[in-house]
Amino acid sequence: MSISLSDSEGSSRANRASGGVAGAVHWAGEHKSLVVGAAILLVVVLVAVFAPVLAPRDPLEQDLFNRLQPPSLSSEGDTPFLLGTDGFGRDILSRILFATRISLTVVVSAIAVSSSTGILLGLMAGYYEGRIGTVIMRAVDMQMALPAILLAVTVIAVFGTSLPNLVIVLAISGWVTYTRIMYSETLSIKQMEYVMAARALGASNLRIMLRHILRNAFGALIVVATLQVGNLILFEAALSFLGLGVPPPTPSLGSMLSEGRNVLAVAAWLATFPGMTIVFMVLGINYLGSGLREILDPKLRIG
Amino acid sequence: MSRYVIRRLLQIPFAVLGITLIIFVLIRFRGDPTALYLPPDAPPELREQMRHNLGLDLPLPVQYIRFVSNMVQGDFGMSMWHRQPALDVVLSYIPATVQLMGLALVLGAVLGIVLGLLSATNKGSPLDMVLVSISVFGQSMPSFWLGIMLILLFAVNLRWLPASGRGGWEHYVLPTFTLLMFLVPPTLLLVRSSVLELLREDFVLVARSKGLADRAILYGHVLKNALRPTITSLGMQMGRAMGGAVITETVFAWPGLGRLSVQAVGNRDMALVQASVVILAVWVILCNLIADVANASLDPRIQTD
Numbered sequence: 001m002s003i004s005l006s007d008s009e010g011s012s013r014a015n016r017a018s019g020g021v022a023g024a025v026h027w028a029g030e031h032k033s034l035v036v037g038a039a040i041l042l043v044v045v046l047v048a049v050f051a052p053v054l055a056p057r058d059p060l061e062q063d064l065f066n067r068l069q070p071p072s073l074s075s076e077g078d079t080p081f082l083l084g085t086d087g088f089g090r091d092i093l094s095r096i097l098f099a100t101r102i103s104l105t106v107v108v109s110a111i112a113v114s115s116s117t118g119i120l121l122g123l124m125a126g127y128y129e130g131r132i133g134t135v136i137m138r139a140v141d142m143q144m145a146l147p148a149i150l151l152a153v154t155v156i157a158v159f160g161t162s163l164p165n166l167v168i169v170l171a172i173s174g175w176v177t178y179t180r181i182m183y184s185e186t187l188s189i190k191q192m193e194y195v196m197a198a199r200a201l202g203a204s205n206l207r208i209m210l211r212h213i214l215r216n217a218f219g220a221l222i223v224v225a226t227l228q229v230g231n232l233i234l235f236e237a238a239l240s241f242l243g244l245g246v247p248p249p250t251p252s253l254g255s256m257l258s259e260g261r262n263v264l265a266v267a268a269w270l271a272t273f274p275g276m277t278i279v280f281m282v283l284g285i286n287y288l289g290s291g292l293r294e295i296l297d298p299k300l301r302i303g
Numbered sequence: 304m305s306r307y308v309i310r311r312l313l314q315i316p317f318a319v320l321g322i323t324l325i326i327f328v329l330i331r332f333r334g335d336p337t338a339l340y341l342p343p344d345a346p347p348e349l350r351e352q353m354r355h356n357l358g359l360d361l362p363l364p365v366q367y368i369r370f371v372s373n374m375v376q377g378d379f380g381m382s383m384w385h386r387q388p389a390l391d392v393v394l395s396y397i398p399a400t401v402q403l404m405g406l407a408l409v410l411g412a413v414l415g416i417v418l419g420l421l422s423a424t425n426k427g428s429p430l431d432m433v434l435v436s437i438s439v440f441g442q443s444m445p446s447f448w449l450g451i452m453l454i455l456l457f458a459v460n461l462r463w464l465p466a467s468g469r470g471g472w473e474h475y476v477l478p479t480f481t482l483l484m485f486l487v488p489p490t491l492l493l494v495r496s497s498v499l500e501l502l503r504e505d506f507v508l509v510a511r512s513k514g515l516a517d518r519a520i521l522y523g524h525v526l527k528n529a530l531r532p533t534i535t536s537l538g539m540q541m542g543r544a545m546g547g548a549v550i551t552e553t554v555f556a557w558p559g560l561g562r563l564s565v566q567a568v569g570n571r572d573m574a575l576v577q578a579s580v581v582i583l584a585v586w587v588i589l590c591n592l593i594a595d596v597a598n599a600s601l602d603p604r605i606q607t608d
Contacts, residue, residue, distance in 0.1 A: 142321040145588050147542030149549050150564075150580045151325075157568040157576040158329045234445050238550050241447050242565050254445075261451050261554065264466075265459050272455075275448030282443040 034291025040284025048101040055094035056082070059251045063089035068267045084269045086259060092270065095251035096277050102246060103253060103281075106163060107232045110170035115225055118175035122182025123209055127190060137183065140176050148173035152239055161247040166239065170232050181224055185217035192216075219296035227289035230282040237278050253278050307599055311592050315585075322584045323374060326577055327367050374581065380574035384567070389578035393560065397582075399469055400559035404548050406475065407482035412537055414483065415490025420526065422491065423498035435495070438488035446485040446547055450554035453477045467556035478555045485547045486540070493536055497529040531601055538594020541587045 028035045047054065056079045063085070071084040071092075083092040125136035152169045159165050189195065195212050203211075239245035240254025248255060253274040260271025341350060354360050358369055373379070379389040422434045457477060458466035464473050501507065502525060510520045549561030556562070560579055567575035 142318060144539075144542070145318045145591065146322055146325070146584055147545045147587055149542075149546035150583055153549075153564050153568055153576060154326055154329055154580050157571070157573060158332060230443065235546075237445050238447060238546065241445075242550065242553055243569060244565065254447075257445075257448055257451060261454070264451065264455055268455050268459070271448070271451045275445065275451070278448065279440075279444050283440070286439065286443050 031291055031295065033287040034295065037284050037286070037288025037291050040280065041288055044100060044104070044281050044284060047097055048104045051097040051101040055091075055097045057091040057094045059090060059094040059098040060249055061090060065089065068263065068270070070267070071269050083273050084267070086256070086267075086270055087263060092256070092273060095256060096253070096274055099251040099253045099256065099274065100277060100281070102163075102250060103233055103236055106166055106236055106246070107170065107229055110167045110174060110232055111225055111228060113167065113171040114174035115178050115221070117171070118178025119182045119214070119221065121175070122179035123186055123214060125179065126183040126186025127205070127209055127213065133183075136179065140179050140183075143172075143176045148235065149238075152244055156239075156244040161244060163246065163250075166236065166245050169239070170236060173235065174228060174232065177224055177228060178221065181220055182217060185220055186213050189213045189216050223289060223293045223296055226285060226292055230285040230289065233278065233282055233285070308596055311595055315588055315592065318588050319581070319585060320371065322581065323371055324367070326580065327370050330573065330577075331363070331366075379578035379581070382567075382572050382575040382578075384570040384572040384575065389572075389574040392575060393563070393578045393582050396558065396560045396563045399557060400548060400552070400561060403475065403478055403482070403552070403557060403559060404544065407479050407486060407547075408544060410479065411483050411486035412490065415487045416494050416530070416533060418487070419491040419494025420498060420521075420529075423495045423502070424521065426499060434491065438491050441484045441488040444484070446481055447550045447554045449484055450477065450481040450551060453481060454554075469558055478551050478557055481551050481554070482544075482547055485551075486544060489540065490533060490537065494529055494533055497532055498525055501525045501528050527601070531598055534594050534597050534601070538591045538598075541590040541594075545583055545587060 066081065066085050066089040067087055069081050069085040069089070071082060072080055073082070081091055081093070083096065086092060086095070121136050125133040148169075151172060155169050155172070156165065190208075190213060195208060198208050198212055236245055237252075237254035237257070240252040241258045243255070243258065245254055246252035256274040257271055260267070260274065263270055341353060358366060361369070377390050379393075381387070382389040382392050385392045418434055422431045425431050454466045454477065457464045464476050466477075468474060506524060507520055510524055511517075515523075545561070548559065549565060551557065552559045552562035553565055560583060564576060564579035564583070567573075567579060
């Protein structure tokens with residue numbers, strides 16, 4: 001068995017090596033959604049990282065003589081407002097660039113918190129089962145009965161809006177997904193022969209959990225985390241739209257849309273561009289997620 | 304079957320208790336509630352008097368029991384903004400939400416199942432590709448943005464439909480369509496993939512070799528089996544639908560419970576926040592129960608006793 005395994009691995013590696021550029025192009029053609037998604041995400045991440053360099057103006061700088069200016073390529077000697085200005089005369093392009101940066105930062109922090117907590121709990125619930133497992137999985141059930149939006153409303157009503165509170169709300173709404181996946185993965189992986197072999201060799205519980213179970217569940221977890229980035233970007237935008245997310249004057253795509261809704265009749269561009277940015281980001285991440293799923297988790301592939 | 308229903312019904316109070324506990328803990332975290340009612344320079348004796356009247360000098364478990372027993376009796380406290388009992392305010396906003404959400408949920412379930420079935424039986428056709436692309440796009444689009452763009456096109460530019468508020472049928476068109484773009488895609492994609500999967504099953508082969516017509520196989524065997532995961536997911540989607548309701552009501556200024564709860568947060572009206580969150584959570588729990596019971600009656604394999 002080990003011979004045939006290494007054999008097929010060797011030949012596929014050889015194929016790729018001999019293929020060179022042509023091989024890479026062929027691979028990209030077979031994984032279109034992965035490549036498209038990764039390209040979009042790369043653009044979004046670059047924009048987020050270099051927002052201070054790319055932005056033509058200060059996103060908070062108000063210019064009351066230039067309120068609600070439509071998008072234009074020219075202006076008298078000054079930097080033009082490429083995507084127009086908002087009700088305070090702030091440059092929309094600059095605000096979108098910074099909002100992207102803030103949205104990604106908030107979402108990635110929330111996923112770091114929720115995935116580490118969720119994975120740990122799911123691993124413990126699946127590995128030890130018994131009373132620990134029951135308590136954790138009942139908590140999961142309860143969390144799932146409480147819709148994320150209601151939790152957000154309650155937490156923000158009590159603690160008010162701030163970036164850390166937003167991260168906490170997103171993290172609380174997200175951990176359940178990881179716990180459920182990790183729980184079911186652990187239940188099945190711990191029955192595998194290699195886990196029994198490791199146990200027979202005297203490996204500690206911690207070592208088995210981290211080295212064998214967690215590592216083998218990694219593919220499924222990466223797919224879930226990627227798709228969750230998209231969902232949380234939408235959720236963050238929705239909360240900011242409702243005034244429960246990023247507090248003003250910090251730029252955020254959701255709150256820009258909320259302002260845009262109020263001046264829709266006179267300044268439609270204000271609601272148009274931030275929305276397009278969200279669609280672009282989320283579409284890219286969803287493509288990447290389904291591409292990753294095809295590679296990492298063939299079980300989950302949908303016909 | 305009836306024992307299963309009773310057991311699931313008995314779980315409801317525990318789920319509701321869990322939610323009230325979370326709300327209670329969060330509110331106690333907030334600090335001294337008398338700060339909301341009294342000016343900062345109020346004399347300490349008055350503050351102490353108020354703490355006593357509100358029962359805040361009692362041990363925490365006793366406070367929680369009083370909190371829950373008041374709720375059970377329908378006393379959620381006074382809404383400071385509306386100057387009415389919070390429950391009365393919430394109840395008066397329920398009809399608007401039920402009308403909009405009921406319409407969207409029923410239409411969404413029917414459209415999701417019918418279009419998913421059409422998509423699966425015409426796999427690879429232009430129709431299938433259009434439906435799948437719209438679904439993927441719909442899932443990547445913030446529904447409030449769609450709502451705003453619809454207002455821009457149909458209310459501001461074309462002036463065909465009203466932009467906001469509640470009234471005749473024309474007020475329902477845009478909010479319902481926005482909700483459908485949010486609710487239909489997951490159902491459609493799920494029905495499509497489970498029908499495609501079931502069509503490869505042995506029992507379909509058997510039915511076909513018996514000489515059963517394709518139509519009979521599809522409706523008699525495949526659809527019935529595809530409905531089970533769909534019903535579960537529709538039940539699970541209730542939480543998501545609630546989010547959709549809050550957002551859609553806000554975009555279209557629809558006078559419902561979702562918009563009310565967001566406004567209550569803005570007004571720092573805690574009694575109203577509590578009342579609307581508890582009522583909405585009970586509604587979600589009930590919907591999950593209905594989905595579970597419907598599922599159990601469809602699938603004899605589910606252990607119901």
